[in-house]
Amino acid sequence: MKAIDPPPMSRRSVLAYAIVLPLALLALIFLPAGSLTWAPGWRFLGVLVVGFGVSALILARVNPVIYRARSRFQPGTKRWDKALLAIILPAMTAVLPVAALDAGRFHGSSVPGWMVLLGYLGILAGIAVTAWAQAVNPFFEPGVRIQSERQQRVIDNGPYRFVRHPGYIAALWLFFGMALALGSFWALLPAALAAALLVVRTGWEDRLLQAELAGYAAYAQRVRWKLMPGLW
Known part of the structure; x- marks a missing residue:
C-alpha cells in the first residue's frame, strides 16, 4: 500500500496563519506590557522571527512534507492527547502575556542579564533541535497517533x-527560555505547568509507541533515554 501524506493547507488557511499569528504575538506581548515601545518585546520578536525563519527555509528544502504533517491535528489523534494539549497550549501561550505584564508593565522581576541571555x-x-528533529522525521505531527x-516507521537518526523525544526536550527549552528572555520570573509558573x-x-x-509501532520497542532498548540522557 502506498503511503498517503496529509493534504496541503488551503490558501485561505495559509493566509490566515500569515496574518493572525503575527498579530496574535504582537497582542500577547505589547497589550499586557502597555506600550509598543517596550524594547525587550521587540528584541524577543526579532530573535523568534530570525530563528523560526531560518528553520522554515531549511525545512522547506530538506523535508517539505513536514508542513502538511503539522498543518492540523489529523484524524486518529488520541483523546487523552487532545485533553493534555487543551492545557499545555494555553499554559505555553500564557508565558508571553504573563512575562510582558510582569516585566513590561509592573517591572516586578529583576532578572539578571546572564539569565536573560540564557533564556x-x-x-x-x-x-534548532526542533528543526533538526523535523528535518529527519516526516512523521513529526502535532498530535499523538x-x-x-x-506507513509510519521508527526514526533513529539525527537527534x-x-x-x-528530542522535540519535547526542545519544547522545554523554549518554554523556560521565553520567560527568561523576556525578563520575568513569574512567567516561569505557566512554563513549569506546560513543562510538567x-x-x-x-x-x-512513549508507552503507546512501544505497544503499537513496529520496531519501536527494540529502538527503545537501543536508545534508553526519553528526554534527558542520564536522567530519563
Missing part, C-alpha cells in the same frame, strides 16, 4: 540517536 540561548537551542496510512504536562505526555506517547 535566548534556550530559545535558539529549542528552535499511529500514522498507519503514512533520535540520543533521545527518543509535557513530561506526562512524553511518557504516555
Whole structure:
C-alpha cells in the first residue's frame, strides 16, 4: 500500500496563519506590557522571527512534507492527547502575556542579564533541535497517533540517536527560555505547568509507541533515554 501524506493547507488557511499569528504575538506581548515601545518585546520578536525563519527555509528544502504533517491535528489523534494539549497550549501561550505584564508593565522581576541571555540561548537551542528533529522525521505531527496510512516507521537518526523525544526536550527549552528572555520570573509558573504536562505526555506517547509501532520497542532498548540522557 502506498503511503498517503496529509493534504496541503488551503490558501485561505495559509493566509490566515500569515496574518493572525503575527498579530496574535504582537497582542500577547505589547497589550499586557502597555506600550509598543517596550524594547525587550521587540528584541524577543526579532530573535523568534530570525530563528523560526531560518528553520522554515531549511525545512522547506530538506523535508517539505513536514508542513502538511503539522498543518492540523489529523484524524486518529488520541483523546487523552487532545485533553493534555487543551492545557499545555494555553499554559505555553500564557508565558508571553504573563512575562510582558510582569516585566513590561509592573517591572516586578529583576532578572539578571546572564539569565536573560540564557533564556535566548534556550530559545535558539529549542528552535534548532526542533528543526533538526523535523528535518529527519516526516512523521513529526502535532498530535499523538499511529500514522498507519503514512506507513509510519521508527526514526533513529539525527537527534533520535540520543533521545527518543528530542522535540519535547526542545519544547522545554523554549518554554523556560521565553520567560527568561523576556525578563520575568513569574512567567516561569505557566512554563513549569506546560513543562510538567509535557513530561506526562512524553511518557504516555512513549508507552503507546512501544505497544503499537513496529520496531519501536527494540529502538527503545537501543536508545534508553526519553528526554534527558542520564536522567530519563
